[in-house]
Amino acid sequence: MGQHSLADRVAIVSMGCTRFAEHFDKSADELAVDAVTEALDGAGLTGDDVDAFWLGTYTSGISGLALARPLRLVGKPVTRVENMCATGSEALRAAVHAVACGAVDVALAVGVEKLKDTGYAGLISPKTQDDGTRVNTSAPANFSLLAPAYKNRYGVTADDFRAAMTHVAWKNHANGALNPLAQFRKEVPKEAIERSPAVAGELGVLDCSGVADGAAAAIVTRAEDAHRYTDAPLYIKALSLVTGDGAGAADPRYDYTTFPEVVECARRAYAHAGITDPRAELALAEVHDCFTPTELVLMEDLGFSARGTAWRDELDGIYDRGGDLPVNPDGGLKSFGHPVGASGLRMIYECWLQLREQAGPRQVGTAHRGLALTQNLGGAPGDCVCFISIVGSRLG
Amino acid sequence: MSDTAPATERVGIVGYHAYLPAYRLDRGEIAAAAGAMARGTRRVAGYDEDTTTLGVAAAQPVVTGRETAVGSVWLATTDPVYADKTNATAVHAALDLPPDIVAADLGASVRSGVVALLAAARDGGLAVLADRRGGPAGGTDEREGGDAAAAFLFGQEAPLAVVTANASVTAEFIDRWRVPGAPDGAAWEERFGEQRYAELAGQLLAALTRAGVDLAGITRFAVAGSNARAVRTVAGTAAKATGVAHEGGDLTGLVGNAGAAQAGLALADLLDAASPGDTLLLISLADGADALVLRATGAITAGRGEPLRAQAGAGVPVGYPQYLLWRGRLAGERARRPEPDRPSAPFAWRNRAYKLSLTGGRCRKCGAAQFPLPRVCYQCHAVDEFDPVSAAGQSARIVTFTVDRLAFSPSPPLISAIIEFERGGRLQCELTDVRAPLHVGDEVIPVFRRGATVGGIHNYRWKARPVYRPSEPDAGPEREN
Numbered sequence: 001m002g003q004h005s006l007a008d009r010v011a012i013v014s015m016g017c018t019r020f021a022e023h024f025d026k027s028a029d030e031l032a033v034d035a036v037t038e039a040l041d042g043a044g045l046t047g048d049d050v051d052a053f054w055l056g057t058y059t060s061g062i063s064g065l066a067l068a069r070p071l072r073l074v075g076k077p078v079t080r081v082e083n084m085c086a087t088g089s090e091a092l093r094a095a096v097h098a099v100a101c102g103a104v105d106v107a108l109a110v111g112v113e114k115l116k117d118t119g120y121a122g123l124i125s126p127k128t129q130d131d132g133t134r135v136n137t138s139a140p141a142n143f144s145l146l147a148p149a150y151k152n153r154y155g156v157t158a159d160d161f162r163a164a165m166t167h168v169a170w171k172n173h174a175n176g177a178l179n180p181l182a183q184f185r186k187e188v189p190k191e192a193i194e195r196s197p198a199v200a201g202e203l204g205v206l207d208c209s210g211v212a213d214g215a216a217a218a219i220v221t222r223a224e225d226a227h228r229y230t231d232a233p234l235y236i237k238a239l240s241l242v243t244g245d246g247a248g249a250a251d252p253r254y255d256y257t258t259f260p261e262v263v264e265c266a267r268r269a270y271a272h273a274g275i276t277d278p279r280a281e282l283a284l285a286e287v288h289d290c291f292t293p294t295e296l297v298l299m300e301d302l303g304f305s306a307r308g309t310a311w312r313d314e315l316d317g318i319y320d321r322g323g324d325l326p327v328n329p330d331g332g333l334k335s336f337g338h339p340v341g342a343s344g345l346r347m348i349y350e351c352w353l354q355l356r357e358q359a360g361p362r363q364v365g366t367a368h369r370g371l372a373l374t375q376n377l378g379g380a381p382g383d384c385v386c387f388i389s390i391v392g393s394r395l396g
Numbered sequence: 397m398s399d400t401a402p403a404t405e406r407v408g409i410v411g412y413h414a415y416l417p418a419y420r421l422d423r424g425e426i427a428a429a430a431g432a433m434a435r436g437t438r439r440v441a442g443y444d445e446d447t448t449t450l451g452v453a454a455a456q457p458v459v460t461g462r463e464t465a466v467g468s469v470w471l472a473t474t475d476p477v478y479a480d481k482t483n484a485t486a487v488h489a490a491l492d493l494p495p496d497i498v499a500a501d502l503g504a505s506v507r508s509g510v511v512a513l514l515a516a517a518r519d520g521g522l523a524v525l526a527d528r529r530g531g532p533a534g535g536t537d538e539r540e541g542g543d544a545a546a547a548f549l550f551g552q553e554a555p556l557a558v559v560t561a562n563a564s565v566t567a568e569f570i571d572r573w574r575v576p577g578a579p580d581g582a583a584w585e586e587r588f589g590e591q592r593y594a595e596l597a598g599q600l601l602a603a604l605t606r607a608g609v610d611l612a613g614i615t616r617f618a619v620a621g622s623n624a625r626a627v628r629t630v631a632g633t634a635a636k637a638t639g640v641a642h643e644g645g646d647l648t649g650l651v652g653n654a655g656a657a658q659a660g661l662a663l664a665d666l667l668d669a670a671s672p673g674d675t676l677l678l679i680s681l682a683d684g685a686d687a688l689v690l691r692a693t694g695a696i697t698a699g700r701g702e703p704l705r706a707q708a709g710a711g712v713p714v715g716y717p718q719y720l721l722w723r724g725r726l727a728g729e730r731a732r733r734p735e736p737d738r739p740s741a742p743f744a745w746r747n748r749a750y751k752l753s754l755t756g757g758r759c760r761k762c763g764a765a766q767f768p769l770p771r772v773c774y775q776c777h778a779v780d781e782f783d784p785v786s787a788a789g790q791s792a793r794i795v796t797f798t799v800d801r802l803a804f805s806p807s808p809p810l811i812s813a814i815i816e817f818e819r820g821g822r823l824q825c826e827l828t829d830v831r832a833p834l835h836v837g838d839e840v841i842p843v844f845r846r847g848a849t850v851g852g853i854h855n856y857r858w859k860a861r862p863v864y865r866p867s868e869p870d871a872g873p874e875r876e877n
Contacts, residue, residue, distance in 0.1 A: 121732040122802050131744035132736055132847055132855040133751045135812045135826045141800035145814065149796040152836045201798035247774035249824055250766045252816055256796045382814075 005272035008395050010096045011226035011233035012218050014043035017349040019181045020214035020337035028060040028114035028213075029070035035215035035342075036071060036110050043219050043229040047071055050219065051104035053078040056091030056111040058340040059126050067110065082341075084378025085288060086241065086387035087111060088216065089344030093239050093387070095220050105225065110217035111346075113339030123211060123340065137200075140208050142380035143291040144201025149256035150293065154308035162194065162202070164311035165292035169193045169206050169334055171320055172289060176331025178362040183210040183337030207292040212337025216345035218352075223395065232356045234348075237371065237390035238272035240265045248382020259377060261386040262301035266375075270303070273390035275371065279304045279325050283369040284354050286347035288377040289332040295319075299327070302375065302388075326364040329354065340378075344387060347374035355393040370394050407517060408555025408690065411462070414546040414664035414704040415454035416651060417441040418829045420711030421719050423539045429716065430534030438652030440714055441528050441543040443722040443807040444828055444845040444859070447473040448483050451526035452490040452844040454660075455547035457701055459491050459522060460789050465551055466491075468521030469499035472508035474655045475528045476501060477846075477854055479576070486856060487524055489752035490844045492786060506572065506622050507682035509656035513548060513663070514686065517559050520551045525660035529653060531580050533725060540624070542652020546660025546704075556699045557667060557676065557690040563603040565596050566684035572622050586625040593626035596685040597633055604677075609689055614638040615674045618662035621681030622653055630681060638677065643669070650708045661704060663688070668703040670696050712831050722807065733804045738851035749784070754842055754858045756821060757782025765821030787842055790817045792860060794838045797827070806848055815840055815860050829861040839863040 016038025018031050026034075032055070040046060053076060055067035064078030083090040088111025095107035118124050123139050151161050170190050176182035188206060196204035219229070226233035242265040248254035266278075275281050287302065289295035299310035304325060305318075313319065319327035330336050330350035333343060351372035353359040371392045378385040419440040427434035441450060451471055459466055469491075471484035484499035493499075502508035502515070509525040516523035526545035531537025550559075571589030574581030583589070601611060617638055619631045631642035644665045654661055659680040666676045670692040678688045720726040749755040750768030757769040762776035765785050772779050797813035804810070811830050816822040827834070828845055840860040847855035 118734075119732070120734060124734060127737065129737065129740045129743065131747050131751055132739040132850075133744075133747060133857045135810070135824055136736060136803055137798070137800050137810065137812050137824075138733075138802035140802060141798045141810070141812065144798040144800075145796045148836050152796075198799075199802055200800045245774065249814070250770075250774045250822060251764075252795075252820075252822055256814065 003268060005238065006096065006100050007237045007272055007274070008223055008235050010099045010220050010236045011223045012236070012348065012352065012391065013221050013226050013229035013233050014039045014219045015217060015349050015352045016042065017181055017216040017346055018214050020183045020212040020339055020342070020346065022116045023213040024116060026213065028057070028112050031114065031213060031215035032067055032110055032112045033070050035112070035217040036108065039108065039217040039219050045106070045219065047073050050076070050106050050108045052076065052095070052098050052107045054091035054094040054107070054109045055080045056082070056087040056109065056341045056344070058082055058084065058087050058113055060112055060114040060341065084385050085290070085340055086344055086376040086378050086385050087341040088346070089374070089376050089387040089389065092218055092345060092348065092389070093241065096236055096239060099220050099222055106219065106221050108217060108219050109345065110215060111342040111344055112215040113341040114213050115211050115339055116213050140203045140291055141200035143294050144203045145256050145381055146293040146297055147202045150297065153255060153257045156311055161311055164296055164314045165207055166190050166193045167314050168289060168292040168295045172328050172332040172334035175321055175329050175362055176335025179331050179336065182331040182335050183212045184335045203291055209290050209333035210335065210337035212339045214337060214339040214342045214346065216342045216349050218345055218348055232393065234352055234355060234391045234393060235395055237392045238269040238388070240269035240272065240388045242386045244379065244384050246383040254382050256381050258297060259301050259381060259384060259386065261384050262298060262375070262377065265386040265388045266302050269388040269390055273371065275390065278302060278373065281369060281371055282325060283366040283372050284326045284329055284351065284364050285373040285375065286328055286330065286332070286350050287375045289328055289334050290338065290377065294377065295327070298375065321362060321364060326366060329359070329362050329364050344374065344376045348389065348391065351391050355391070406552045406558065407520070407550055408558035408693070409548050409667070410551040410553060410555050411458040411699070412546065412548045412664055412667060413454050413457045413701055414544065414661055414707070415450060416544050416707040416711070417445055417450065418712050419714040421714055421716065425716040426534055426539045432534070434539050436649040437711065438539065438542045439544055439711065440719055442829060444847070446477045446846050446854070447475045447526040447528055448477050448486050448856070449844050449846055450528070450543065450545035451487045451524040451547065454526065454545035455487065455491055455522060455524050456789065458547045458549050459493070462549070463491065463493050465520070465553065466493050466497060466522045466549060467519045468497050468516065469493065469524065470502055470512035470515045470521055471500070471524045471526065472502040472512035472656045473526050474504045474506060476504050484524070486752065489748060492753040492755065492788065503656060504576070505683065506656050507680070507684065509659040510680035510682070510686040510688070513659065513688055514562055516548060516550045517562070523548045523550070525657040527655035527657040529655045530723060533720065537581065540648070540653055542648070542654045544651055544654040544657050544661055546657055546664045548660070548663070554695050554699070555693055556696045557670065557692045559688065560675070560691050561604060561607050561609045561689040562687060563600055563607060564684060564686045565599045565603065567592060567596055568683070583623070586623055589623040590625040590629055593621065593623060593681045593685065594629050594633065597630040597679065597681070600679065600685040600687050601634070601637055604687055604689065611637045612639055613675050614677045615640060616643055616666050616670060617677035617679065618642065618644040618666050619679045619681065620659040620662040622655060622658070623681065624648070624653070626681050630679060634677070634679060647708065664704045667696065667700060668705065672696055731802070731804050731808060733802065735804055736848045736850055736855070739853050739855045751857060753786060754788045755784050755786045758785040758820070765817070765819065767821050767823045785821065787817050787821060790819055790842070792817045792840050792842070794834060794836055794840060795822065796836060797834050804848070813840070813860065826859040827861065828859045831864070832862070834862065
């Protein structure tokens with residue numbers, strides 16, 4: 001028994017991504033059609049040419065019909081998948097596995113989310129029927145639990161931690177300002193970030209990712225077939241998924257300063273991709289900056305920063321677009337927006353642009369390293385799903 | 397017309413506790429809304445407290461460790477949270493009492509308070525007297541009312557005070573009334589009730605004398621009732637008959653008149669100050685008159701807990717508009733978040749040990765405590781190898797916490813924390829009665845409270861409240877952190 005590397009067996013040959021925004025004028029169906037059509041056009045394909053489809057959506061559709069119906073896919077296997085904020089990545093994972101095992105030649109993964117039809121503030125998560133005993137906290141409240149615990153464990157002052165959180169938001173907004181598809185396309189002064197209205201714990205509105213609508217899609221084929229569709233495919237080096245056992249909420253050993261799921265997920269991804277020094281080997285990382293403290297903790301869990309030092313590395317500009325390892329050069333969830341089911345594939349889309357040197361004014365100078373990481377985190381500290389992909393522009 | 401059933405010498409109160417909610421409201425603030433003036437304060441239940449949770453809070457210290465000694469549960473209130481459905485069953489569940497006893501409501505009249513005492517005295521039962529009192533905004537009932545609870549466990553083992561006699565007289569007349577379901581009651585001109593109660597008290601004292609009670613041998617007495625004028629007059633009569641001064645008359649100025657719980661507060665106050673050998677007389681004036689005579693034993697000094705007056709002197713000030721919002725007399729702005737779903741009855745029933753009794757499991761293989769009771773141990777993965785473990789009454793520490801301004805709460809913001817119990821196990825729960833900035837490591841204790849009410853179903857659950865030492869200032873309800 002074991003999990004085995006699929007490195008270099010499957011390639012991404014085309015992608016599509018809508019702008020992430022408050023698309024009050026577009027339905028989930030329309031967003032899906034936009035992203036899928038762009039991906040198909042890029043590869044010179046039609047829906048008929050694709051052998052199987054996976055739709056990732058958190059709240060915006062039930063079953064594969066939610067994709068087959070708007071695209072009028074006839075006689076195709078279409079499946080809806082859901083894994084919280086890793087939903088879009090889960091769709092990609094299914095498509096890659098289908099190609100890798102030889103079941104299909106061409107597969108398409110699309111992530112779609114329509115969040116702005118509810119009229120409510122923040123993300124509204126679907127719930128199973130229960131008895132109301134669990135405390136019904138919001139997502140920012142769940143992730144705000146990291147801040148007091150982290151400061152307490154590492155003796156970081158409130159001012160230093162606040163400055164690091166602010167830097168995350170400032171950096172990601174600065175990156176998003178250069179991205180025509182981002183929800184928020186302007187820089188935000190640090191003072192504005194620190195003055196933003198309180199949402200939960202130490203998090204202000206500008207510590208939180210944008211609630212947005214959007215869709216992103218990828219077409220995958222066997223690596224040896226990739227050049228039929230593009231001159232510059234991206235090869236799948238690793239796809240790693242760890243679904244937590246939820247023990248954090250019960251286990252006194254869990255201290256709310258880390259995501260053990262991410263640590264394990266990264267260990268496996270790096271092993272499959274043959275990465276030993278991620279901070280030096282990766283051209284960029286697209287990580288799940290749902291809230292500013294999350295990005296800080298992820299820098300440590302992903303092995304980019306030593307324990308207790310991510311806040312300082314962040315302040316030192318290590319993760320800026322021109323830093324040692326650019327993190328979230330497309331603006332991240334923070335500024336690109338977070339339509340839950342689409343975000344995983346949006347991250348891959350940035351890798352697609354950056355490793356192919358098509359990212360325009362926000363192009364990172366590290367693309368020659370040839371490897372990029374995407375990472376999603378769904379749930380809450382102590383109880384989460386983590387997905388990591390490594391993609392590369394070269395075989396081997 | 398009188399009930400002078402001989403009391404069993406051996407039966408007495410083996411434990412008691414009065415609970416006052418944390419908040420107090422200045423009567424002058426209430427009166428100002430009606431262009432009037434008033435003195436003193438009244439106690440106010442938090443937004444997440446009702447008569448069921450108040451009753452649990454009063455009874456928990458009384459029954460903890462002697463659950464199996466409880467012979468019955470009698471819940472008295474004028475403000476039951478359910479009709480048709482019994483409320484005493486939630487009290488019974490929260491206290492984790494054995495299933496093979498009766499738990500019943502008495503009410504919804506003021507008299508039910510003293511009747512709960514009489515009923516519990518008959519079968520070694522637990523009398524829980526809990527009430528929330530209010531009235532039209534700015535008016536007398538709102539000012540003079542109070543929210544409080546008291547619980548008394550009767551039994552034969554080492555009683556603090558034995559019941560030596562009781563008597564009752566009953567009369568039908570209109571003094572105070574309320575139509576079921578109406579938020580506010582009304583009272584006839586006080587003087588009419590005063591006369592009736594004066595007559596009834598005379599009959600009551602005569603009945604006690606016939607039953608062999610030597611009134612001159614009474615060493616302490618208190619009178620409870622919702623007609624303040626009648627209480628004063630009867631207190632004067634009883635003072636003459638017993639030769640001792642009335643006690644507890646000042647309590648209503650601090651706490652307010654707690655309706656069906658008032659007799660409980662008066663009795664708790666008598667017991668708090670009693671010396672061994674004291675003979676105590678409690679008189680309740682409500683649609684008749686009822687008396688309970690007790691003799692304090694040598695166990696009284698060591699056997700009582702925190703006295704009522706220690707709580708009555710404290711309290712966190714709450715503003716009148718906050719009170720009106722908490723009581724639903726003003727409609728507050730709703731969060732732009734969906735309201736909670738109606739709690740599922742089958743789910744709640746399956747989950748009752750955790751939801752209502754805060755019981756989880758301790759793994760027999762590795763010893764890890766976990767809430768709620770799981771099928772598989774998080775630590776050693778043993779399946780179905782758990783002994784029940786209760787967190788109720790345990791102290792806990794904050795692991796981390798947050799103030800959530802986005803989530804739905806009947807009284808935003810929603811403050812929650814991960815807490816870890818002294819005997820193991822942790823859970824994420826809502827914090828309540830938070831009145832100072834929180835820190836990692838702060839001590840909290842679990843408290844039984846009411847969440848949102850949806851579809852008429854009250855969502856009871858355990859929360860935790862910070863433990864404040866007496867030296868810490870009462871700064872008012874925490875809104876900013």
